[in-house]
Amino acid sequence: MVNTIVEIKGVNKSFGPVQVLRSVDLSVTKGEVLVIIGASGSGKSTLIRCVNGLEAFQEGRIIVDGCELPCEADREVGEDHKLMGVRRGVGMVFQQFNLFPHKSVLENVALAPMRVRGKNKADAEAVGLRLLKRVGLQDHAHKYPAQLSGGQQQRVAIARALAMEPHVMLFDEPTSALDPEMVGEVLDVMRELAAEGMTMMIVTHEMGFAKEVANRVVFIDQGTVHEQGTPQEIFDNPREERTRLFLSRVL
């Protein structure tokens, strides 16, 4: 389909003898906000890490923005350029913010556009400042990560991902490492991104946020897409027993 930006087809993924993803089929259309929910250990992180090539998968196909990711066997014969091509178009935000501790906030945001895109410093920093403003941190550009709160650091991590002008943003439990009072400021930034039409795949346990912002909710159970639907369908009227059981534990 023309509007599909991420397509996952029949993906199987194992770590050694342990199969973690089982025939996963999932597609994301442009501008869609997909929220992935499921119990710990069900394969959510592995799935989104496969989408930007951080994990290799053994079988199936993953196509991002028209670029097909190589499966594990193909990686060995020098298909790295394909991986790089996909990664450039995909922004990723982790539970741990992973900022460079010895670089200022602005340097954190400007670094990849300079190194990977070959932008000059002035341009990269101008864009960086604009992005920091967008996440409400223009006054902190010259501080170091350790001088910021967790919520502020996570907003820097979002600005840093946006600096590469991604077509898709992946979030893996972006608020799970935060003190409760800082969760809201990060979700607010994500809410704005969604409203601006960014395509997003978000793993989260913030069910209120999922209900409000998701176009589609996907419940992953033991490495399979067990059920998916609109937030209303999944939260108010789940069809599958396991979905109901999971929700009864987290809601």
Ligand code: ADP
């Ligand atoms: P979730 O994000 O839903 O909590 P994960 O994708 O992190 O789940 O993990 C799914 C399963 O894969 C778990 O059983 C986990 O122990 C296993 N796993 C994840 N990463 C690795 C790894 N690098 N090596 C071996 N097993 C892993």
Ligand code: MG
């Ligand atoms: Mg995880």
